[in-house]
Amino acid sequence: MTERTRILVSACLLGxxxxxxxxxxxxxxxxxxxxxxVEWVRVCPEVDCGLPVPREAMRLVGDPGHQRIVANRTGIDHTDRMERWAKTRLEELSGLDLRGYICKKDSPSCGMEPVGIFTRMFIDRFPHLPVEDEGRLADPELREKFLQRVKA
Structure with a gap:
């Protein structure tokens, strides 16, 4: 039996x-x-850091180098909570031999453009791993490049 490749994935993309x-x-x-x-390793930074479902929609605000994740209506800033959780989760992930990360397009926590809070921390912690959002993986050429990097 061959071992399946471990890839981190935004939980909402798995249903x-x-x-x-x-x-x-x-x-x-x-x-x-x-x-x-693939052996999917699921992550939902918002739920995993303790936020409820459903919850108020959030957005990124501030300087792109130091963005904050803030609730749209109330303005509650969830950045510190998410960063504390993410530090622990990233340490746990370091022992799993991950080969890449597929994140949710446009998410303030795990998107790529703009880069969400968790995705930024993931890239900083694992700079050698390929990261792509599901929207770009719909393009066969970009998907093939991502998969080649995962296999490398």
Whole structure:
């Protein structure tokens, strides 16, 4: 039996109902096409750091180098809470032989453009690992490049 490749993935992309509105963003490409070859390691920074489902939508604010994650309506800043949790989670992930990370497009915690709080910390901790969002993986050429880096 061959060992499957471990890739960190945003939990909503696997169909978990963890989004701010109680929904998910299940991605069939990840779940059905890549799923048989991958051992997914799920993460939802917002829920995993203790925020409820449903919850108030959030956004990134401030200087791109030092952004904050803030609730849209109330203005509550969740940055410190998320960063404390992320430090612990990243340490746990360091022992799992991860080969990459697929994150949720446009998420203030785990998106790529702009870079979410958790994704930024992940990239800082694991600069050699490929990171891509699910939107860009729909492009066959970008998907192939990502998979080549995962296998390298």
């Amino acid at each position: 978990e109902k963890v989004r701010y509105d109680g929904g998910h963003k299940r991605n069939l490409l990840l779940d059905e096409t890549l799923g048989p070859f």
